[in-house]
Amino acid sequence: MNVISRHVAVLLLGLGTLSSACTEALYPPRPPLVPGPAIADPPHSRVNMHISLTETGLRELIEVTVPQTGEVPFSFLGQRKLIWKRTPVELRFNNAASTIGVRATITGQATVATNPTFTITLTAEVQPALGSDYMALLQNPQVQVQSDDKLLRAAEWGAGALTIIKDEVEKRLRELRIDLRPLLAENYAKLARPIAFPVGDARACVKLGLQSIEAGPSVLSGGFEKDLSVVVAPSVTLPCSDEKGIAAGSVKLPPLHNVASIPSGPFEVTVPIAATYAELQKAMKQAFTDGKLVFDPEYPDLYLEKPELYASGGQIVTKLHLNGFVKKGFKIDLVGDLYMSGTPEIVDNQLSVPNLEPTIETKSAILRLKTSIDSDKMKKQIRQALRLDIGSRLQAVRDKLSRDLVVRHKLNPGPEACVKADIGRVEIAGLFAHDAYLRMYVKVSARSAAYLPCP
Secondary structure: OHHHHHHHHHHHHHHHHHHOOOEEOOOOOOOOOOOOOOOOOOOOOEEEEEEEEEHHHHHHHHHHHHEEEEEEEEOOOEEEEEEEEEOOOOOEEEEOEEEEEEEEEEEEEOOOOOOOOEEEEEEEEEEEOOOOOOEEEEEEEEEEEEEOHHHHHEEEEEEHHHHHHHHHHHHHHHHHHHHEEHHHHHHHHHHHOEEEEOOOEEEEEEEEEEEEEEEEEEOOOOEEEEEEEEEOOEEEEEEOOOOOOOOOOOOOOOOOOEOOOOOOOHHHHEEEEOOOOHHHHHHHHOOEEEEOOOOOOOOOOOOEEEEEEEEEOOEEEEEEEEEEEEOOOOEEEEEEEEEEEEEEEOOOOOEEEOOOOOOOOHHHHHHHOOOOOOHHHHHHHHHHHHHHHHHHHHHHHHHHHHHHOOOEEEOOOEEEEEEEEEEEEEEEEEEEOOOOOOEEEEEEEEEEEEEEEOO
């Protein structure tokens, strides 16, 4: 082989070697860890409860409190007695005067001469109240016992007998107590227990942070009605420090504060929940095939791998390693890192970053490549992969309030009382990318009411 032939062979061999070993790399600078906004707990919320002591429930309580029969001793030519029996009580409600009228008819029979029978009218005015010790009572009872029977009114002993009946009824009404502490304490203890939910390999806890209980004015309209409000200051801890909360039986209700008004209707509670960047990163990996994300069908051998997520300045930063090769008549190896950032959002219980974009430095590095990469296809694939379902966390909050606001309790004496709840809309009210984890504010609307008797 002559000299010219050898030179041509060497040149062709060099060009072949060059074409098979061409490599391009991009390594833009990593976005710095800029501190995000300070972690702020949501504002105080109120868990409202409407207490309804119906006419039926109040009448049943008064029935078991005020004696239905009795004997009144008196002296008339020796020791005698007036045996009496009353009818069921009737109630009248006066919201303007904040009083309840009680009325019953008493039939009495005196053990004198021909055992005469008398008709006596029992009336009372009472003012229902709820004290700071959660005792519902009938304060300041005004009782009158009267009869139109001329014989009873004329008899010397008649006035004394009526006074004895009056004093006994007044004493029983004054002593009537409806202890709401067991009913509310059970609610309080349940609400005090943290909501625990998994966050990746850890567990987070949401505490409602019970602060105080307030009571609004009483309303008398076919029963005794009152609004209570539990003031809460929700917070989230990661990892969970205490999943038990307040032990059953150890609850001490704070004193009840009477206030001028309580917001009526459905209440809203804002509860914080959390998600870590590690579990978001894990969820992203699950969208990869064998650890690889092929973002352009034209280049099936070019892929992204090894996702890494962190927060910077309130945004989520995603680092992905670019690897593989493309063929354009010859093989070109591509290697490097890509950085993308965006603001997280939640749509249909899916946490995602729909505005995820390459950083300015990454865009510049891509433009410097001689090999053209379809950035739009790449962004679309990464955005679809970067998703986390938080539905189970929202359901945990719903279940917490649905379950823990329901209580049944048997009064002694008296009927069974219960608390019922109706959970409405559950929505995300805020989402913040803090340095350590993603923090979400869940707004729950609900209704809660206590009934006596339980319907």
